[in-house]
Amino acid sequence: TWLQALGLAGKDGKILDKSQDKYRQINKYIEILDHLIKDFPNDQIITIADMGSGKGYLTFALYDHLVNNKKMRCKMTGYEMRQDIVTLCYNTAIKEGFVGLTFQQKDIDQVNAAGCDVVIALHACDIATDMAIAKGIQAGAKYIVASPCCHKQVRNSMKHQNILSPILSHGILEERQAEILTDGIRALIMEAHGYRTQVFEFISSEHTSKNLMITGVKSMPDPKAKDKVESLKAYFGIEYHYLEKLV
Numbered sequence: 001t002w003l004q005a006l007g008l009a010g011k012d013g014k015i016l017d018k019s020q021d022k023y024r025q026i027n028k029y030i031e032i033l034d035h036l037i038k039d040f041p042n043d044q045i046i047t048i049a050d051m052g053s054g055k056g057y058l059t060f061a062l063y064d065h066l067v068n069n070k071k072m073r074c075k076m077t078g079y080e081m082r083q084d085i086v087t088l089c090y091n092t093a094i095k096e097g098f099v100g101l102t103f104q105q106k107d108i109d110q111v112n113a114a115g116c117d118v119v120i121a122l123h124a125c126d127i128a129t130d131m132a133i134a135k136g137i138q139a140g141a142k143y144i145v146a147s148p149c150c151h152k153q154v155r156n157s158m159k160h161q162n163i164l165s166p167i168l169s170h171g172i173l174e175e176r177q178a179e180i181l182t183d184g185i186r187a188l189i190m191e192a193h194g195y196r197t198q199v200f201e202f203i204s205s206e207h208t209s210k211n212l213m214i215t216g217v218k219s220m221p222d223p224k225a226k227d228k229v230e231s232l233k234a235y236f237g238i239e240y241h242y243l244e245k246l247v
Helices: 017-036 057-069 083-096 127-139 152-157 171-192 225-236 242-246
Strands: 045-051 073-080 101-105 118-125 143-149 195-201 212-218
Touching: 017 057, 017 143, 017 212, 045 057, 045 127, 057 073, 057 083, 057 101, 073 083, 083 101, 118 127, 127 143, 127 171, 127 212, 127 242, 143 171, 152 171, 171 195, 171 212, 171 225, 171 242
Parallel strands: 045 073, 045 118, 073 101, 118 143
Antiparallel strands: 143 212, 195 212
């Protein structure tokens, strides 16, 4: 199976001890996605772009679940920059008979997400998360799923002079505040562009302690969301949020 090919399971098919955390993460991820897309019509092909798909554990797991458990028709592409990983995942998908799953060597900004129902970016570093969210918004995707990682852009542009500044003089607290602002503003920008958002804790991973997830479901734009973003930027002395520039 793909679990063995990707190094999560041994020859006996059992999940390796070192992969237990990753396997828990896979199951939690499937649970979240299953609930998110529950209203998607079963008689339609669901098209998914997975930005920065990495070693493909979550990509394979989602495809396997949708096609084999839910009996949906699925066209899914994982985009990744490392050629060796793309080759491994591509060949594994062929061996598994996953005809609707493919992998391409592409950076997020090279991806054309037009026509995609779901745009996913898990642990895309710093502004790569914004690039993926922007692709989803521009494509008018029904669902956007992002698990952000690294929050440098907002922190580097923060020049706050407010009641919180004495607390934020501690680097770790300023860093956490910047993370909250980065992801909070991401959600507001998504709401301004017609997505109903949720921000919640995703299960922790051995790769990163950044275990937040932002989901968006296509809905109606919130006319007040942009003003809220402007107020937050002014209060914390943030010049701009990268996602704004992209959309």
